[in-house]
Amino acid sequence: MPHVSISDAEWQVMNVIWDGQSLTAQEVIERLESHATWAPATVKTMLHRLVKKDVLTYEPQGNRYVYRSRVRRSDCVKQASRSFLERVFGGESAPLLAHFLRSSKLSPEEIAQLRRILKEHEGES
Amino acid sequence: MPHVSISDAEWQVMNVIWDGQSLTAQEVIERLESHATWAPATVKTMLHRLVKKDVLTYEPQGNRYVYRSRVRRSDCVKQASRSFLERVFGGESAPLLAHFLRSSKLSPEEIAQLRRILKEHEGES
DNA sequence: TGTAACTATTTACATCTGTAATCGAACAGG
DNA sequence: CCTGTTCGATTACAGATGTAAATAGTTACA
Numbered sequence: 001m002p003h004v005s006i007s008d009a010e011w012q013v014m015n016v017i018w019d020g021q022s023l024t025a026q027e028v029i030e031r032l033e034s035h036a037t038w039a040p041a042t043v044k045t046m047l048h049r050l051v052k053k054d055v056l057t058y059e060p061q062g063n064r065y066v067y068r069s070r071v072r073r074s075d076c077v078k079q080a081s082r083s084f085l086e087r088v089f090g091g092e093s094a095p096l097l098a099h100f101l102r103s104s105k106l107s108p109e110e111i112a113q114l115r116r117i118l119k120e121h122e123g124e125s
Numbered sequence: 126m127p128h129v130s131i132s133d134a135e136w137q138v139m140n141v142i143w144d145g146q147s148l149t150a151q152e153v154i155e156r157l158e159s160h161a162t163w164a165p166a167t168v169k170t171m172l173h174r175l176v177k178k179d180v181l182t183y184e185p186q187g188n189r190y191v192y193r194s195r196v197r198r199s200d201c202v203k204q205a206s207r208s209f210l211e212r213v214f215g216g217e218s219a220p221l222l223a224h225f226l227r228s229s230k231l232s233p234e235e236i237a238q239l240r241r242i243l244k245e246h247e248g249e250s
Numbered sequence: 251t252g253t254a255a256c257t258a259t260t261t262a263c264a265t266c267t268g269t270a271a272t273c274g275a276a277c278a279g280g
Numbered sequence: 281c282c283t284g285t286t287c288g289a290t291t292a293c294a295g296a297t298g299t300a301a302a303t304a305g306t307t308a309c310a
Contacts, residue, residue: 005266007266007267007268008208008212008267008268009267009268009269010267011212011213012212015215025287025288026286026287038268038269038270039269039270039271040270041269041270041271041272042268042269042270044270044287044288044289045268045269045270046267046268048288048289048290049266049267063276063277063286063287063288064286064287064288065287065288076213077213077214077224078224078228080209080212080213081213081224081225081228083133084205084209084213085225087133087136087137087205088136088201088202088205088206088209089202090140093225093228093229093230093231093235094229094231094232094235094238094239096225097222097225097226097229097239098238098239098242099202099203099206100206100210100218100221100222100225101222101239101242101243101246102242103203103206103218104218104219104222105218106218106219106246107219110218110219111243111246111247113219113223114219114222114223114226114243115240115243117223117226117227118226118236118239118240118243121226121231121236122236130296132296132297132298133297133298134297134298134299135297149257150257150258151256151257163298163299163300164299164300164301165300166299166300166301166302167298167299167300169257169258169259169300170298170299170300171298173258173259173260174296174297187307188256188257188258188306188307189256189257189258190257190258
C-alpha cells in the first residue's frame with residue numbers, strides 16, 4: 001500500500017528490525033556488527049531516516065527508544081521484488097526464475113518444495 | 126568483473142540498448158517513449174553518464190553518435206540479481222524462488238521449462 | 251551564404267544515500 | 281553535587297540520482 005522507498009543500506013537495518021521485532025538502537029547496532037561495518041552513528045542516522053519515512057516507529061522505554069516496524073516485511077519484499085523484476089527482467093517472470101534456479105544451490109527439500117509450488121500452478125486456467 | 130553500478134533509471138536505457146545493439150540517441154529516445162515519460166534531454170543525460178561509467182561507448186556516425194554497450198547484459202543481470210537476493214532475501218535463494226513462483230503467472234511451457242531446470246539440479250550431491 | 255534545425259556538451263539543481271561527527275540533555279558513579 | 285558516559289538530535293558533506301534547460305557546434309536547406 002505505501003509508496004515507501006527503502007534504500008540498500010536501509011534494508012540491512014530493516015532486516016534486523018524485522019528479525020527482532022522491537023529493538024533499541026544499541027541492539028540494532030550490535031546485530032549489524034556481524035554483517036556491516038558501520039559506525040554506530042551511521043546506524044542511528046538510518047534509524048532516524050526510517051522514522052522520518054514512516055517505516056519505523058519508536059516508543060521511549062526508560063531513557064532509550066525501542067524501534068518497531070510500521071510496515072510488513074512481506075509488503076516491502078513484494079514491492080521490491082516487483083520493481084526488480086520490472087527493471088532487470090523486463091517484467092518477465094520465467095527468465096527470472098530460470099536465472100535464479102540455475103544459479104542457486106538447493107537442498108533436496110527445497111527442490112521438493114519448489115516442485116510442490118509448481119504443481120499448484122498446474123491447476124490454473 | 127566490472128564493479129559497475131547501474132541505477133534504476135539507467136537500467137531502462139540499458140535495456141533498450143541491449144535490445145537494439147547499436148542505437149543513436151534519437152533511437153533510444155523513441156524506443157523509450159512507450160515506457161518512460163522523459164524529456165529527450167533526460168535520456169541524453171543518462172547516455173552521457175553511462176558513457177562516463179564506461180558502460181557505454183559511442184562512435185561518431187555522420188553527425189551523430191551510435192551508442193553501444195561495453196558490458197554484457199548477462200553480467201549486469203547476474204550482479205543485480207545477486208545484490209537483490211542478498212538485500213531482500215538475506216541471500217536465501219529458496220524463499221526468493223518460492224516468492225516469485227507463487228506470484229507469477231506461468232504458461233504450461235514455462236512450467237515445463239522450470240521443471241526441467243529443477244531436474245538438472247537433481248544430479249548434484 | 252545565412253539561418254533554421256538538430257546534435258552533443260555543459261551546467262543546474264533539488265533530493266537521496268552513504269557515512270559520520272558533534273552537540274545537548276539525561277543519568278550514573280564518585 | 282560535579283563529571284564522565286550514554287542517548288537521542290542536529291549538522292555535515294561528498295557523491296549519486298532524477299530530471300532537465302541552456303549553450304555551443306554542425307549540417308542542411310533556402
